[in-house]
Every structure is written in structure tokens, then in C-alpha cells.
Amino acid sequence: MDSDLIPKGVQRCSLGKFLLWISACGFVLAIGVYAMILCWLKGLNQTNMNDAYGFALWIWADLAIIALGGGAFFTGFLRYIIGIKELKNIINYAVLIGFICYSSALLILAIDIGQPLRGWFIFWHANVHSMLTEVAFCLTVYFAVLTIEYIPLVLENRKIDKIPFFHNLSHNMHEIMAVFAATGAFLSFFHQGSLGGVAGVLFGRPFGFREGILIWPWTFFLFTWSAAAVGPCFTILITKITEKVTRKKLVKDNVIELLAKISGWMLLTYIIAKLIDTYYWAFHTAPGMGLTLAQFYTSDPGSVYGYWILFLEVVIGGIVPALILVTKFGRTNKIALWIAITLACIGICTNRWVMVLQLLAMPVMTFQSWFTYFPSWQEIATTILPVAYGAILISISYRYLPIFPQERELNPIPGEEAEVETVEKEEKKELATGDLSPATETAT
């Protein structure tokens, strides 16, 4: 029924099966939307946040998905600015994943504010010295960049591409994509950093506070670096999951291995910087405030944060995946690669978790004890919402758009190859005007 919309030369499941899958995701999405509406109509009393936990699950989700979505800006930077050609085979998917992550983050932020109708105050009455202002501006503008990067992909849909204006628009956008990618990298550097700055500047909160350079605490640089390191890991992880679900190879191993190698070295350098930062914080910054590392990671009543979480974040989620990814064996061995990218994602999520939730759990005044919190179902449902939304958008994009340029080559359909080529040639003839090149370098 929808075969006219499906890219030529690729196989997709039946429409019925597809709709069944979308409905299943839609059900989870609907629960999230219901919870979201409850929060908007009834207020944040629907959550289990409290005066000690002003930030909670949502802010962690924001920080985590933006870090994981960092694959878009960093892969874009590598592809368009550094000029690594092989990455053209995964950049589309990186952009799509980034688009999903950033739109989800913006949605969660919109739920997370007490007066959603005043959300625009952050732009209008901006306090330029606040890290959150920087986050809001860069996040929104970078989301616009991601949309611009995603649009040409949508325009490459078989039906849409037949409309000359859209074909030309897509072609033009591809031509100057490097400019957009550079702007995106510039914005990403600042918003990934300022997300790190959100906790790093809190000089009243010893767990999060870090010294730094000028107005930027060290966490500013650590967050940018870690997002650039782990973002590509998440892109690979989602690609691998997509390959498992579709039972197809979609991206060639050399592309994955190259991205994994870059990610591995980024992760290794990040984790060295993180270790230095942790050492300096534990043995210089904290004692200056009258605190020791043992007070941050403790089994005091109310605390669930022992040294185990530091070990999980730095060793299991940092050193181990970094060491796997920098070795050729680690990148080429399928199981090792799966383990490494998964651990890297867990590591960065743990880092974002401690910088939001452990920071707030820890009492600062000596006569207070550790604060506890467990999210309400509304918080959990709205946090799962982006997962369902992401699955839907990926499914639709995969079905109707030429996301994976190598898919046809890797999954030839016996007997159809010749036919496809003929049809394509005819289609091109229809569109061919003067010296106009194909709309995308990746479509053919």
C-alpha cells in the first residue's frame, strides 16, 4: 500500500506488521503523553520531587540524552569539518538520533518547569551569567540546526524528491551542510559544556562544585569531551540495535570500527582528564570546604551512594570501554564491541546521574542527613516517552527515507537489482536538468 514511499531497492516489512509495531510504541507514548498532560494541568505535585530535590529524574534524563545525542555534532564535525569521508555512511543516522535526543530534551524541559506558560522568560529575560540560560539558548538553536540537517533526509523520500523545488532545496542544503555542521559544533561545544557548568558552578554544593578557568568550571570541558566521546558510541549502539531488529547489516564494519576507534581514543583521554579532576576535587577542593571523599561516597543512613558508584562511573563505564575500543581486537570482535559501547553509555549516564541526584542527595549543613527520592509514575512515564517517540521516528524514517546509504549494497535483493537500476536511471532522466548533481551524495 505504501510501497511508493519506500526507497527503491530495499526490503521493508509489511504495512500491517509495521503498524502493529508503531501501535505498540504508540501505547507507551500515549501513557507518557497522559502523564505529561497531568503535569501540565495539575502541576509538579504530580512528581515526587521536593524542596531538597529541585532537580531529579527529568534533569538527569535531559543531561543523559543530550550527552548520548552528542554523536550528531561530533560525527558531523568529523564528517564535514575534518572531512572523514567514510562517515557519510552513518552521519544520517547520527543526525536522526541527535534530532530525537534534542527534541526529547526540550520536551522534558518544558514539562519540568513550574510555570510552563512562562517558559519563554528564559529567552526574553535572559540572565547571561546563568549556565541554564546558555543551555536553553544553545539547545534550542542547535535543535534548529539538527532540524536543518534532518530536513534534506526527509526531502529525499521518493515521492517528495520528485517535486523539483524540494529536490533543489535538498541539493542546496547538502551543498552548504558544512556551514550548518560547523555552527552546530560551535553551539554543541557551549551547551554540552554549560550542562556541565550547571553543576560545576554551584559553589554552595561541594559535590558538584569544581574550580576552573575564567567563568568555566572543569566540568564544562569534561561534559563536552565526554559527550563527544560517548555520543558516537550511542550512535553505534542504536545502529547495532537497528541491525538486530531489522535482521540486516546496514553499515559496513570499517565505518563502525573507524567511529569506534575515534570514540575510544576520545574516551581514553576523557577518562584520564576525569581521573585528574576527581583527584584534585577529592584532595584539594573538598578539604578546602571541610569535606573528605569518604563523606561524598558513604553508607550513612539515607545514602545509597557508596564508592561503588564512582567505580561504576569511572572504571566500568570509562576505563574498561576505553581500553576495549582503542584496541583493534576490541573493535573487530563483535561481543567486545557490544560490551564496550554499552558500558560507555552506562558510564556517561552514571556521570550525569551523580552530577544531578547524588549532588542533591548529599547534605551540606552538618545537622542534616542524606535526602531520599524515588520518582513518581508520572515522572517515569514521561521519561520513557522519548524512548517510544524515538522508536517511532526511527521506524518511520528507516521505512521511508534513505537513512543507510550502504543498505542496498549490503542487502541486495536477488533479481531486482537490474530493475532498480533501470527505474533509477529513468527517474534521474526526469529530473536531470543541466549540470544539477544528485540531491545527495549518499542516496545512490
Add this chain to the structure above:
Amino acid sequence: MEKGHNTTFKRYGMVIDLDKCTGCGACMVACMQENNVPFKKDETDKIRSITWIRVYKLNNGKPYPDTEICYLPRPCQHCSGMGDHGHSPCVSVCPATATDYGMDTGIVSQIYTRCFGCRYCMVACPYHVRHFNWWDPVWPEGMENYLSPNVSVRMRGVVEKCSFCYHRYQLARERAFVQGRKDIEEHEYQTACTQACPAKAITFGDLINPAHAVYELKNSPNAFQLLERLQTYPKVYYLSDRLWVRMAGDNYLEEEKREMAQAKIKR
């Protein structure tokens, strides 16, 4: 004009004598009444209770018969930040400029109609003085008639906190202006908690004005501030003869605690 002597440049602050405080809670009641602070039907979950000033109960951690108790009232500390530039933990982070440091008074204000409820200020404040309106305020029937007309009630979804009864400062200034005076006297501007304290544990005034009682009190060797090592520069000082109480005001390493104890013995 010389700074600090009945000028328009003030640094309002408080000195609370913890050895006088009996923990009666009159300051909390007075504050809630004065500032139209909302409350819930069920206030058992204190972590969502709005208390502009809250009395904490401290103990020295020793078993009977050496147990000692101290009550510590904690209003907003109105932090000046390093160099008195208003770089207080909360003001510096508010993305919408909804909280401001008054360079003329040293009072940290909260603009309820500007706040959009991101709660970053709550996260930034180590003293937990900031409270979020998780619900719209609901008053028992007839109680609306007893609300103070000088303080606006707050809507759901915004942050609120102690303002050092700023409306009283405004009223005092207006009165002085009408009477042709340029400035106000110490007694003309006092917070509700200060006046309500039956033990007279709270003293309020201009910290940089030698004519005000707080000027001398804050220089006492027994004076301390909460978490002063974090360099928040609070404008609320506490007094206590007891070393353990003074030590409870901040975090100290074990060797620092030993040194402080030894210094006390020598003194």
C-alpha cells in the same frame, strides 16, 4: 555621603543568639502570618512544607547525661557572595533574572511573577531556604480575610523564600519620606520573626551601621555563619558559647576539629 552611617547604602542582616533560642517556633508562626505563607491540610511531609524560617533541632551527639540540645532558626541567609557583588549562589544561577541582589540593601529578592519554576536556585542554595509552590495556595474558609495586604500570595509553580520582610522596609521608607526624613531608624524596620521572638534571640539591623546592635554583635568571638567556608558570605550570624554548636555551623576535617578543641582549652 559617608557609607554605613544612616545612608541609603545598607547591608541588612541578622544575629541569632542560639543560647537564647528555646525552639518555641514563634518566629516561624509570625513569619507565616506576616508573609501569607501557604500551608497544606496535611503537613506531615515536611520536605514539601514552605517555611521561610525554619527551626532546626541540633544535638551534640553524646549519650545521656551529656546530651545537649540547640535550636537553630534558619531564615534566608541573604548571601552577598565574594566581594559583596551579589554573586550569591542562587542569584548567579537564575536564568530569568527572577531573583536579584539589592545592591542598596543587601537583600536577596524573589520576583514571583518573573519566576518560571526551573528550581535551579533551590538546587544552588546549600541552606535549603528556597521552597517551591507544589500546589496553589488554599486557605481555610474565612482565612483569606486575614491575609496581609502588603505581601502578594504566590501561585503554583514558583519559588519563594524569606525576604527579610522587605515590605516592612518599603513601608518604613515611605513613612520617613512623608515625614521629610531621608533615612529610617533601626526600630522602624524590624522583621516579623525578630519582633515575635519571646527570648529576644534575634537581632536585626544594618550590619555596617555602628549605631545598630548587630554591628557589634556580629564581631563577637562566639559569632559564626553557616557554611562560611563555601564563601557564600551570608548575612545571618549566629552566637553561641558552646563550641560544638559553633562547629555544627560548618564542615570541618577531623584534624581541624581537634585544633579547634585545643584552642578552646587554651582560651
Add this chain to the structure above:
Amino acid sequence: MFPFAFEWIWDMGHYVFHGGLWYALSIIGAGMTYCIGKAAYDTLIQEKGSHEDEHH
């Protein structure tokens, strides 16, 4: 966001922050204007060309 907001101050913080912001916005705005404008122009030229072909 704009200088007419009452909390606006002409200081280094505002120069740097808003300088960066408006620089990025300008590039994005100009880039998209160029893409859309050129696409419209190209489409018109192509249509004109194809009409001429039909006449011949």
C-alpha cells in the same frame, strides 16, 4: 534577549553571550535563506527551460 529588556546591561557578559548567539542565528538564517531562495530560483529556471523545450 533584546537591549530594551530592563535587565539588559551593556557589559562584557552581554557582548560575549549575545554576540555568539546572534552570530549563530545569523549564519543559520542566512544559510536557510540562501538554500530556499536558490531552490526557488533553480526551480523557476528549470520550469522555464522545460517549457521552452516543449515549444521546440
